[in-house]
Amino acid sequence: MEGYREKALKSFKEVKEALAHLDPDAGIRIKGSLSEFCEGGLIFLSKSTEGFTVNICDAVRDEKTGLFGVGKREEWLKFKDLEEVMKFVLKAAQRPLKAYLY
Numbered sequence: 001m002e003g004y005r006e007k008a009l010k011s012f013k014e015v016k017e018a019l020a021h022l023d024p025d026a027g028i029r030i031k032g033s034l035s036e037f038c039e040g041g042l043i044f045l046s047k048s049t050e051g052f053t054v055n056i057c058d059a060v061r062d063e064k065t066g067l068f069g070v071g072k073r074e075e076w077l078k079f080k081d082l083e084e085v086m087k088f089v090l091k092a093a094q095r096p097l098k099a100y101l102y
Contacts, residue, residue, distance in 0.1 A: 006101060007100065007101040009028065009097070009100065009101055010097070010099075012086070012097065014099075015028060015030070015089060015097075015099050016086050019045060019047070019086070020082055022046070022047040026046075026047075026101065026102065027102055028044070028045040028099060028100065029042060029044055029045075029099065029100045029102060030042070030045070030092075030093050030094075030097070030098065030099040031043075031059070031099075032056065032059070032092050032094055033092065033093060033094040033095070034092055037056060037058050037071075038058035038059055038073070039058070039059035039060070039061060039068065040059060041056050041057060041058060041059050041092075042057050042058075042059045043092055043093065044056075044057070045085065048078075050078065050080065051080040051081055051084075052078070052080075052081075052085040053076065053077070053078055053079075054076070054078075054085065054088065055076055055077075056075045056077070056092075057070045057071055057073065058070070058072060058073045058074070059071065
């Protein structure tokens with residue numbers, strides 16, 4: 001899509017604020033630090049009518065670009081409220097934080 005840009009989120013405070021106001025067709029991608037997923041995994045956050053949906057996937061590095069793509073292994077989680085999902089994010093995110101609103 002022409003003109004489309006992701007917005008980098010530079011702090012956990014920015015992640016929380018973005019989650020609180022997330023549109024149903026938007027999401028947040030965070031580089032994970034989860035040992036059970038390749039390269040720590042990629043964490044995708046979205047908002048639903050029931051709360052928040054989290055998809056965790058293996059992170060696979062493209063050898064040519066060095067960028068991460070999604071691998072085959074994945075896990076889905078549901079959280080009822082913002083505080084609950086942020087507890088998970090604080091434990092699971094890589095430091096320094098690499099998060100993007102899309």
